Amino acid sequence: MRIELWLDPTGGWTFVAKNRVDAALELWDGDPVEVVWRPALADPRGSVEPLLLLWHAYETGGTERQAAVADLLWRAHSLEGADITDPEVLSALARETGWEPDLAAADRVAFREEMLRGKAIGVTGSPALSVGERVLTGDPTPEQIVEFLRDSADDPALPDEVRRLRLAEALLGRKDPLGALVILKPLLEEFGGDPNVRMLAARAYFASAQLRRAEELLTALVERDPGDFYARYLLGRTYQRQGRAAEAAPHLALTETMFD
Template identity: 50%
Template sequence: MVAEGGGTAAVRELLLRGKARGIRTSPTIVVGGRALAGAQPAEEIAAFLRQAPGEGRRLPEEVERYRLAESLLSARDPLGALELLAPVLDAHPDDRGARFLAARAYYASAQLGRAEKELRSMAAEDPADAYVQLMLGRTLQRQGRDAEAGPHMRIAGSMEPEYA
């Protein structure tokens, strides 16, 4: 399966999840939210595993993916964020939080047409969302469409003075 490329997506997924959790070295063992990085003697690994807390309450898969996507976006990996967020968007296409996170990732990865489309849709649904108005205005500005951006920037600034 791996020789035919079948494991590529699974490996990519695991690498993105690790990156989102802040894992920077290989090998790294993560148990119960704690990490043991680098090559370690067997005794060290055994002690680490003995100290590991029991299985706690797991987050629903969608929530975990959303949080990991947020982490990747914060770590300046918007394409990785979109990759982890894709199943959430497929399963919950109307979820406003997931849609806005995707719009932010589109903006950060210079997919301005996609960002604009999502932000316009969200602004139409809730014109009083100041941050959506601000992001739509910035997206239009980044495309050199200042005249179109102006009304959105003014709306955002009138609702939230820090956006002015």
């Protein structure tokens, strides 16, 4: 089992939350638990650089390296008043662990996807805990964290394509169509003909005003299945938003009572 700590190393509650997780794991009597830091901002305007360093630490050295870097970041920020948003400070701290980081080589696409995943599952700030798609926020006690782990222990692992579809759907529901398209990109490349992938992408394109791209996907969906009334309705709305009323009319006439 993996518990993910969505924490901002510049946030005041970061190590309070971490200490409570450590206390919870001392009470835990189930299968071994891997603890991984994930990127979340305490302040949406904050710097992502310390989070990117922690992400890169995990990607290159696993939980041991990440935990060592996280501890140094916290001590430097909280006890020494260091500016841990400064790239030179971050590099110097990482070197104290025996690691020479190369943030230019960090996978920023995967890092952005991880932040979007947090948003999709309901992480709204730092700190938060998650197992799979379950999220625990607030100020839980160690005992409550243990109960959360027990409740999450039997959740099935989802195939990556199903997980991505669910995350993209959640991001659309949270009014982030561009984020949904980031999550959908690998599915569009590998399963671009799948109608479920196409429909989610079309909705995201429509919601982000990329109307020509929405039109292309929706036209293909309607041609494939003329009885797909939602695709037909959305195609009509796409034409309508482009000022193409004559093309929109027949689609909307068939469907407007269903969806308006």
